[in-house]
Amino acid sequence: MNLLRKILFPFAILYGFITSIRNFLYDKGILKSYSFDIPIIAVGNLSVGGTGKTPQIEYLIRLLKPKFKVATLSRGYKRKSKGFILADSNSNAEILGDEPIQFYKKFNTIQVAVDVNRKNGIEQLLSQTNKPEVILLDDAFQHRKVKAGFYILLTSYGDLYSDDFMLPTRNLREGRSGAKRANLVVVTKCPESLSIIEKNEIRTKLKLALNQELCFSFVDYDEFIYSEGKTMKVEEIRNIDKLLLAGIAKPMPFFAYLQSKNDKRLIFSDHHHFTENDIREIKNKSQNKIIITTEKDFVRLKGKFTNKQLFYLPIRSSFLSASDNFDKAILNYVGTSTRNS
Numbered sequence: 001m002n003l004l005r006k007i008l009f010p011f012a013i014l015y016g017f018i019t020s021i022r023n024f025l026y027d028k029g030i031l032k033s034y035s036f037d038i039p040i041i042a043v044g045n046l047s048v049g050g051t052g053k054t055p056q057i058e059y060l061i062r063l064l065k066p067k068f069k070v071a072t073l074s075r076g077y078k079r080k081s082k083g084f085i086l087a088d089s090n091s092n093a094e095i096l097g098d099e100p101i102q103f104y105k106k107f108n109t110i111q112v113a114v115d116v117n118r119k120n121g122i123e124q125l126l127s128q129t130n131k132p133e134v135i136l137l138d139d140a141f142q143h144r145k146v147k148a149g150f151y152i153l154l155t156s157y158g159d160l161y162s163d164d165f166m167l168p169t170r171n172l173r174e175g176r177s178g179a180k181r182a183n184l185v186v187v188t189k190c191p192e193s194l195s196i197i198e199k200n201e202i203r204t205k206l207k208l209a210l211n212q213e214l215c216f217s218f219v220d221y222d223e224f225i226y227s228e229g230k231t232m233k234v235e236e237i238r239n240i241d242k243l244l245l246a247g248i249a250k251p252m253p254f255f256a257y258l259q260s261k262n263d264k265r266l267i268f269s270d271h272h273h274f275t276e277n278d279i280r281e282i283k284n285k286s287q288n289k290i291i292i293t294t295e296k297d298f299v300r301l302k303g304k305f306t307n308k309q310l311f312y313l314p315i316r317s318s319f320l321s322a323s324d325n326f327d328k329a330i331l332n333y334v335g336t337s338t339r340n341s
Helices: 002-007 009-027 053-064 098-106 118-126 176-181 196-206 252-258 276-286 295-301 324-340
Strands: 040-045 070-074 111-114 134-138 150-156 184-188 213-221 224-227 230-233 242-246 264-267 290-294 310-313 315-319
Touching: 002 009, 009 176, 040 053, 040 324, 053 070, 053 098, 053 134, 053 150, 053 315, 053 324, 070 098, 070 118, 098 111, 098 295, 111 118, 118 134, 150 176, 184 324, 196 213, 213 324, 242 252, 242 276, 242 295, 252 310, 264 276, 276 290, 290 295, 295 310
Parallel strands: 040 134, 040 150, 070 111, 070 134, 150 184, 184 213, 242 264, 242 290, 290 310
Antiparallel strands: 213 315, 224 230, 224 310
16 A cells, blocks of 8 residues: 555645645635635645544534534535435435534534535525524535635644645645645644643644644543443443444544453444445344444444444543633634624
8 A cells, every 4th residue: 555655656746736726726816715794614624534523513513502503514425415405303324424414413403504515505504594603614624615714724643734745645635735724723632641842843843823723632532332222331331342343534542442352343434334234244243242333433323233232432522721722712703703794
């Protein structure tokens, strides 16, 4: 795989050139971006997958929904539907995609929508009778057709964009200079022991402007696992033989948190669509032991196993030091923009 990526190096140079031209055309107004009279926050990354966008969106929902009418807009990756869809009680993962249906199931007071065309999606949301006061764009950092009012850029502690390179040689969707569009950068998946010296070193490596906020977060695992109607403490099942299953970009921390000596593991690709063959494989490997999966995978596996067998482990994004700076920046932007609109 590494040899193949080296062979593809010339294509990475070409891809980087194309994305830089595209960004230049948007920056100069030659390609048109559309703005809206409503606070719009775009969350995304420069690299492909695995930076923690879903828990970051959920953090924003929890922060904003007590004060504002919130809507999320995603493209609905790997969904089987087309066009704009607003989630309702008939929605499922096949209609919305795994992450949007997760938002809808967890936060029943917000609007959850999907549309590949983000401009059309925003227009459709704003045409609703009960239109939102703030829209969260999921995985939209490269979606330049819509100009968000506030950009949050995520980068993983163990895989900073400053150390990365363009696809297909490495994992960047666009050049590192794209980070200049961010109002706030969050270094995710940090060790909880990260020192002030290390934080300063990271800021230097990322080459942020003085007006760009920098925050550090870590993955905060729940103390319980959940099924439909049943809850168990993680400590209770830690030494019970079980099957751990994940179809996410970087599953190793999930396994490390739960795994004991005799546990079995199954790894699938990110956003994997589980086939009948997959279900049979999972049942054969589990041998009636409990199955613990990620929350994102649970919405696609629910109904395929009994409530006594299938569980999920929720995660949250938490900040290393007080989250006041992050919260203040978001609430100030949304509050000011709402008053102005």
